[in-house]
Amino acid sequence: MRRFLLRGDESGLAAALELCHCLRDVQGVVERDGELELWLEGELPALDELSVRTVELTLPPAGPTLTGFEHDAAILVDDGLVVRPPWVASPAGFTGLELVVPRGMAFGSGEHGSTQAALLVMTALWPSPPPARVLDVGTGSGVLALYAQRRGAAAVAACDVEVEAVAAARALLCSADVRLGGPAVFAGERFPFVVANLDARQLHAALPELLARLAPAGTLVVAGLRPTELDAFAARVPAAPRLCRERLGYVGLGYVGLGGAELGSPEALGSGA
Ligand SMILES: C[S@@+](CC[C@H](N)C(=O)[O-])C[C@H]1O[C@@H](n2cnc3c(N)ncnc32)[C@H](O)[C@@H]1O
Known part of the structure; x- marks a missing residue:
C-alpha cells in the first residue's frame, strides 16, 4: 500500500x-x-x-x-446526505440521511463525482409523495437504488450488465427487483422515476430504452457526462433539462416529462467524448 x-x-x-x-x-x-x-x-x-x-x-x-x-471517509454529498462504508462512523452531529454502502467490487461507494451528481439531482427532483416505482439502470453497488428506498419509493427495480454489481446490489437492497442486463430486461414496464449513471457512450446506447421505461410524466435523472459532452447530449434529447448539477467534473441532469419522446440522431452523443 x-x-x-x-x-x-x-x-x-x-x-x-x-x-x-x-x-x-x-x-x-x-x-x-x-x-x-x-x-x-x-x-x-x-x-x-x-x-x-x-x-x-x-x-x-x-x-x-x-x-x-x-x-475511507464519510462523504458529505450535501448538508443532508452522507454516503459511507459500514466501518466509518457517522460525521459528528450529522442528522440527515445516511447511505451505508460497503466498498466492494462494484462501482458506487459514493466517492465518484458522477454518483454524487446523480444523488444531488435525485434529491432536488425527488417527488412528494415518493414515486411508486423507481428504476436504477447501471446500479453498481446499488447506492442510487438505496437512496430511492430510503426516500420512500414503494418499489425499487435495478439492473446492471456486471454479475458482481448485481450480487452487490442484491446484498445491499432488501426487497428490490435486481436483474442482470440493460434496461431492456424490464421491457414492457414503465416507471415514474428512472435514474442512470453511465458514461457518455453507455448513455447513448441506453437512451432509447431509458425513455421507453419512463412513464409519460416521469422523471429521468442521468449522470456520468463530462461538461464537454453536454452539448452533444442536449442535441439528442428533445427537451431542456429541468436541472443540472456538477460534482468533481461530472454532470447530473434531471428531465421531467420525457417519457416516449422522439430522440435525435444517435451519432450526436459521444462526439465530445
Ligand atoms: C458509473 S457506474 C454507476 C454505479 C452506481 N449506480 C453509482 O451511481 O455509483 C455504471 C454501472 O453501469 C453498468 N452498466 C454499463 N452499461 C450498462 C447498461 N447498458 N445497462 C445496465 N448497466 C450498465 C456498469 O457495469 C456499472 O456498474
Whole structure:
C-alpha cells in the first residue's frame, strides 16, 4: 500500500481520480479542497497530461490492526446526505440521511463525482409523495437504488450488465427487483422515476430504452457526462433539462416529462467524448 497527495484544480483531480480507479486498485480516497489523498497498491499511473502535482506521503507505522480501510471517509454529498462504508462512523452531529454502502467490487461507494451528481439531482427532483416505482439502470453497488428506498419509493427495480454489481446490489437492497442486463430486461414496464449513471457512450446506447421505461410524466435523472459532452447530449434529447448539477467534473441532469419522446440522431452523443 502507498499513499499519495495530489494537488490541482477540480477537473484535473477528477480526471486523475478516474484514471487511478481505472488503472490501479484504489483502497482509499480522502477529498479536500484542491487536493486528494489516495491510498493504492503500487505506483501512481502517469498523470503528466493532467494539471496535477503529486507527492508520495509516508505511511503511518504498520501495525497488526492496519487494514487498508482506515482512510475511507464519510462523504458529505450535501448538508443532508452522507454516503459511507459500514466501518466509518457517522460525521459528528450529522442528522440527515445516511447511505451505508460497503466498498466492494462494484462501482458506487459514493466517492465518484458522477454518483454524487446523480444523488444531488435525485434529491432536488425527488417527488412528494415518493414515486411508486423507481428504476436504477447501471446500479453498481446499488447506492442510487438505496437512496430511492430510503426516500420512500414503494418499489425499487435495478439492473446492471456486471454479475458482481448485481450480487452487490442484491446484498445491499432488501426487497428490490435486481436483474442482470440493460434496461431492456424490464421491457414492457414503465416507471415514474428512472435514474442512470453511465458514461457518455453507455448513455447513448441506453437512451432509447431509458425513455421507453419512463412513464409519460416521469422523471429521468442521468449522470456520468463530462461538461464537454453536454452539448452533444442536449442535441439528442428533445427537451431542456429541468436541472443540472456538477460534482468533481461530472454532470447530473434531471428531465421531467420525457417519457416516449422522439430522440435525435444517435451519432450526436459521444462526439465530445
Ligand atoms: C458509473 S457506474 C454507476 C454505479 C452506481 N449506480 C453509482 O451511481 O455509483 C455504471 C454501472 O453501469 C453498468 N452498466 C454499463 N452499461 C450498462 C447498461 N447498458 N445497462 C445496465 N448497466 C450498465 C456498469 O457495469 C456499472 O456498474
